[in-house]
Amino acid sequence: MTMRPRILVTNWVHETTLQQLSLLGDIDANETRMPWPREQIIRRAEQADAILAFMTDCIDASFLARCKRLRAVACALKGYDNFDMDACNAAGIWISIVPDLLTEPTAELAVGLAIGLARNIRDGDALVRSGAFEGWRPVLYGTGLDGSTVSIVGMGRVGRAVAQRLSGFGCRLLGIDPVAEVPPGMIKVGLNRALETSDYVILCAPLSPGSRHLIGADALARMNADTLLINVGRGSVVDESAVLAALEAGKLGGYAADVFEMEDWALPERPKAIDERLRTHSRTLFTPHLGSAVTEVRKAIEMRAVDNIADALEGHRPRDAINAPASLARTG
Known part of the structure; x- marks a missing residue:
């Protein structure tokens, strides 16, 4: 039997988003309004095929070195300076953002x-x-x-x-x-x-x-x-x-x-x-980073990130990808 992909959601999202993600794989979701500590995120990410990430996350080479299954990081945001593009390229991992909805x-x-x-x-x-x-x-x-x-x-x-x-x-x-x-x-x-x-x-x-x-x-x-x-x-x-x-x-x-x-x-x-x-x-x-804090907008941002995860898990380039991974081969 083929093992279902595992998807890590690092911050709270709407229930409709979790429902859509559950169609793609098994979900490990942060159900609180506070971000997990970095080490806890990395431990959970070690078993993940995809991550739905947010501004509180910082993904770099040391993070990726422990994530052998990871194929894609879908960021529910526009500004991606907290994510090391070179490290993701070298590790063969897609990075996608949500460019327009914010x-x-x-x-x-x-x-x-x-x-x-x-x-x-x-x-x-x-x-x-x-x-x-x-x-x-x-x-x-x-x-x-x-x-x-x-x-x-x-x-x-x-x-x-x-x-x-x-x-x-x-x-x-x-x-x-x-x-x-x-x-x-x-x-x-x-x-x-x-x-x-x-x-x-x-x-x-x-x-x-x-x-x-x-x-x-x-x-x-x-x-x-x-x-x-x-x-x-x-x-x-x-x-x-x-x-x-x-x-x-x-x-x-x-x-x-x-x-x-x-x-x-x-x-x-x-x-x-x-x-x-x-x-x-x-x-x-x-204001406490309320730029996109409109309920319907946040739902749309989350769903667009879900679409990017779906693309990657199906073996396609995510529609909002912003990098060019050197190799997409990942070992489980």
């Missing part, structure tokens, strides 16, 4: 963070909840998008989607990208010019060696003191310590983020937590 909800959140930071939503909510609010007072004046200059750094799918949503807000849109062109209605400029002339800077860039700490002390020094910085790309595109220093010195108008340096697991020198002074600074607004 775009619109992430773009919506970017606009929400920009408005929330500019209009003092966090402080306004706290005032009402405190019981001290007695009706309108001339307090918490902020800034608006109408008539402002907004720079979008990274003109991939998310950057273009942010631009599309901002096109109706009456703002001047600048696009920054070394390769991609900008859509009609935007002006393509260099990063330095954008930083010097913008009221808002929205980061949509992926993490790469060239983008790590793209916004550091030098970049922040080019901004006006009231510029608002919003990050929905990757945490380490920003140097959080430099952002904190700029905020404390009154040289940055505010910082909003959905992504953080501590999440970039593949970087050994990453901070292990968000600095308390940054977390508690009055001119910050944070």
